[in-house]
Amino acid sequence: MNLKQLEVFIAVAESGSFSRAAEITFLTQSTVSQHVSSLEKEFELKLLDRTGKGAFLTEAGTLLLDHAQRVVAEAREVPRALSRFRGLEDVTLKIGGSNIPACYMIPQCIFAFRRQHPGVIITLCQGDSRETLERVKREEVAFALVGTRFADKGLVHTPLVLDKISLVVPAGHPWSKKQHIRLADLAGEPIIVREPGSGTDRTLREALAKAGFAPDELTPSMCLGSNEAVKQAILNGAGISFVSEMSVQKECERGELSMVEVQGLEILRHFYLIARQGRDLAPAAKAFIDCIHQRFRL
Known part of the structure; x- marks a missing residue:
């Protein structure tokens, strides 16, 4: 037949x-x-x-x-x-993003992309960096943006802009008026941490160890599963934390939060666009990646 x-x-x-x-x-x-x-x-x-x-x-x-x-x-x-x-008409594009890229980077690209390609429906799958990476490997998303690089084979990591992670305290905290604190001051200070698997948590621990401060010396007051949850906890006086400067810029400008320099500690990381190696991306995915590169290319 x-x-x-x-x-x-x-x-x-x-x-x-x-x-x-x-x-x-x-x-x-x-x-x-x-x-x-x-x-x-x-x-x-x-x-x-x-x-x-x-x-x-x-x-x-x-x-x-x-x-x-x-x-x-x-x-x-x-x-x-x-x-x-x-022709990018009547197409659904699934994108993965860890917390910071999903909340602060990808949304910046969506408006310009939709204006050029109104026939594309975008689905954003958010999770921590490890969870997001697994979505790419399982082919649940076309590509993803994460805040750390993994050694997994079969994936291509394209570095994007640098992000700075800083110590952030609420208005009225004793450190909010200080220009800087010592690294040793962190010992014993209750601090809000991110969940294991978070790119922010991994980057922080690596930077502390490199600066000669054992990450185990931190005193976690709570462990939260997203950057937004951490930010809201700080705003409500629940503690201090290391977070992406990108995520607290507006709150710092309004005086609701303050970034405090820690002497001897500078935490910089790249965001990465990850995709499966050797796989041809759909036209909609390629077009959206072009938008990302225009805004966040190195």
């Missing part, structure tokens, strides 16, 4: 005539008859009653017609669907 045989069968069934079906399909009448006979031979069923008044469906033919019409209709939709896909 092939698509052409089904198209010919439909033409005969709907017109009730082999000769009329030949005109519709631009085939000879004998070729039309051969296609129908091939179907009957394959299924070992009579599909049409040939009479002097025309061709009439048998019960088996009626059943085949129902399925054949759906198959042919779907087949005809394939070129249109791929054309829309290529």
Whole structure:
């Protein structure tokens, strides 16, 4: 069975005539008859009653017609669907993002992208860096933005802009008016930390260890699962924490939060765009990555 045989069968069934079906399909009448006979031979069923008044469906033919019409209709939709896909129309683009990129980077690109490509529906899947990486590996998202680099094989990491992670305290905290504190001052100070798997947590611990301060000397007061939760906790006086400067810029400008320098400690990291190695991205994904590069390229 092939698509052409089904198209010919439909033409005969709907017109009730082999000769009329030949005109519709631009085939000879004998070729039309051969296609129908091939179907009957394959299924070992009579599909049409040939009479002097025309061709009439048998019960088996009626059943085949129902399925054949759906198959042919779907087949005809394939070129249109791929054309829309290529032209970025009626397309869903799934993007992954760890907390900071999902909240502060990707949204900055969405408006400009949607203005150019209004037919693309964007789905943003947010999680910590490790969770987001796993989504890329499972092919649940086309690509993702994360705040740390992993050693997983089969992935391409493209570095984007630098992010600075700073100690942030609420207004009224004893350190809020200080220009800087000593690294040793962190010992014993209750601090809000991110969950394991967070790019921020990983980067902080690596920077502390490099500066000669054991991360275990920190005194966690709570562990929260997102940067926004940490920021809200600081704003409500629940503690202090190391967070991305990108995420607290407005609150610091309003005087609600303060960034405090820690002597001997500078925490810088790249954001990374990660995608599967050797895989061709869809046109919508490529177009969105262009928007990301325009705004956040190194």
